[in-house]
Amino acid sequence: MKRTQNHEARDQNVSASDIRANLNDHHVRSRTQPVAWTGWDLLNGETVPTLTVVLRTRGCYWARRKGCTMCGFVCDSNPSATGPDIYREFLGVLARFGKEFKIIKIFTSGSFLDSEELSPDVRNAILAELKDVPKTIIESRPEFVTDENCEEIARSNAHVEIAIGLESSNDYIRERYINKGFTFRDFIRASKAARSSGFTVKSYLLLKPPFLTEAEAMRDTIQSVKDTTEYADIISLNLCNVQRGTFVEKLWKKRLYRPPWLWTAVEVLTQTAGNMPIICDPVAGGMRRGPHNCGICDHEIVAEIRRFSLSQDKASFKTTCADKVLWNFVLEFEEYSYGAPLVP
């Protein structure tokens, strides 16, 4: 896609080898039980109860190899967890929480469709359990969203939504600043494969990858929403936060990165709402490591963003605050700092 002047100027400062070197010291977290929690989400314009289950597979192969600059997922600490273990644990979670949810999310900290993470038998068995749930969301990198895989899991009769971490529709940004390792075309192909098996597609977009100014990040995400509309059924906007052991954390500690302003998220949501559902959960909202504003208005705005996600109603955004003047200045002038956030 578009390779801007600014990026060239900054490129001296990033190289793939940097990113690799920096990611080798990912923290390793260990987990012995699947994690599960309940919540609320949007389904066909209605707020419905959800269950989220995180399976302890070996995790994302990409994270193990190079990894994305902002991603705190790490290689598995328990590679001995076998398919049957995972399936047994999954049944345990269902026994504990029941199946009475409109949406069940099955996450693996990686790709559900990567057979190195989860064997086809296990994933099919899991999905077969969920055929009566109105929507089952799984996550996968596009390279595993093949016609073959989609046809295979379609046989479970589960109502699957495949969530793909596209992050940005701009290949240059995705490649150089996120280190994602796939193209927008790969995403489009995956989306087509998923849809032709009758699945819906969710696209994760990342607001503010490293090395973008606030304004560039805002423009990139707005453009990405537009570019993605055709290929996704719902967009989940991730506001970048600083996770431990990531390349983004190193930049943040050197004062070369700041998570997005909440105002920017509000702006993206208001400018793009209406065409398709767009949801956003401001993880670590109001914290230094998460998306934040001045500290006074953060709490209210985080609540408004959550409210908007469930209602899709732009009128959810009511808060005003004195720091909006500062944010506007940042949008206009941050590019002249040549790489440092104007406000920490």
Next chain:
Amino acid sequence: MTRQFEVTLRDGAARLGKLRWKERELTTPHILESKEDLELLKKAVTDNEELRVEVVSDPDDIGSREITADVVILGAALRFERDPRGLSRALMSVRESINPDAALYTPALATPANLSMLVYAGVDLIDTVLPEVKAREGFVLYTDGEDRFDETQGFPCVCSACLGTAVDNAAIEQRIARASEHNQVALRAELSRVRRHIGQGTLRELVEGRCRATPVMTAFLRLLDEAYPYFERRAPLVRTATLLACSQESLNRAEILRFNERVISRLTQREGILLLLPCSARKPYSRSRSHKVVLECVRAFRPFINEAIMTSPIGIVPRGLEVMYPAGNYDVPVTGKWTCDEKEWVRGRLIEFVEVNSFTTVIAHVDGPYREICDEAAAMLDVDVVYSVEDEGVLSPVALQRLEEMVKDAVAAHSPKRRDVRFDYIRDTVDYQFGKSTSARIFLSAPKVRGRFPTYYVSDGGRRVATLVEKYGTCALTVEGARRYIGKRASQYCVWIDDFVPKGTVFAIGVQRADPVIRPFDEVIVLNDNTIAVGRALMSGWEMQRSNRGAAVAVRHVEDR
């Protein structure tokens, strides 16, 4: 090599310059104030047409990359706002790896409080971005720090933005607008102050005051001072401005360290009797009443003894260098009390001075803190130190009489060689400027000194060789002196130029090679195959070699070689 920027005046690492850009000639240090300028400069990074601009984001990673831009931007300089170590390292490392005649820009970093220090470290271009950010964060900036505006009833300021406007009840947007205006005015005001100080050669004095605003800034100055070679390479041989030593940091000035280094490493070795005296407020010391009285009483013996003055912060000043900067031209707060740092510093210099020379007798005509220092030093030396003052004061007749007798006895006991006291000034100054045993090379037989202190003319073998210039305290060589100095193998303090007859000013572009040891105000010898000239350096030798623009040497006399 740069084309659009030229340094016109230096004060250590700080400079005044001219940047030609878009049919304008900007005086640097300059504030990029308009968004258009910020945008134009940004465009120039990729366009590289008229002005060549380059961004250096990682100063540790320049490696062998050759940077030839007119303007170099320290990328993301703002990351160092609260990191004095990172900032000092980054600034010095960029400055050393780019051409000296490239302008250095630190984007979005300057405030009224840190501007002087950035310029002091070698920055040429700044902007108003951070002051505008701070206004929107609720801060009013001053050279001595910042205030939150809800904590102040109006701003304690009478600048054009603040004058006559009450802000107590103003809406927040109005307060922000006013603070923003004030912050920019304050930055501009500080810039003109900084320029004036560079013009006078007194930026260091300003910076020693400004650094008190915050611990971060004090740390910044101290860290810069740890980089002695960086500042020594840029420090002029002499200044006409008086060095004001008003702070603890004054002791760390490059010029003071260099003075002591040269006293130890360059001067001709002394022997026999050393007379130690306390410093005086008036400079040169021998013009002060106290020195006149003391010298009068030992007058007959002066050709047989060596004199040195103990002083804070300079250290030990041999009599022959009393006119040389900074010894001839400094001022300190006098309270009669010395700090531990001062005492320790002078004691160290005294020990060194006695150790590198070979004195047989040290007579100290001192009292109070000077005496304490001598006592402590004596304990570490193998020469005996005797005191001619007890508790009656250095100017009391009893002490003066005791001094006279001690000196007389010492001279009688050692019968040293007689010297011309006036020639000491020439000998020490020439050695100080040109290096060890230069005086022995230039003055072959019995040099004759004429003139009145401190303007001395020296002839040797019937030819004028050198003049001690009162204004600078330096020795100017005649062409004959220069010929004797360079001998057969010209190298030190020489500037080789292209094939032309130098007149008036030699520009850096015409310099082929220059001794990197040359500093601004050094006396230099200008050479090519056909001519030999003497003159005064206007920039450092390494800078002449690496610059394309700017005046390098002011030539005084030319002769055929």
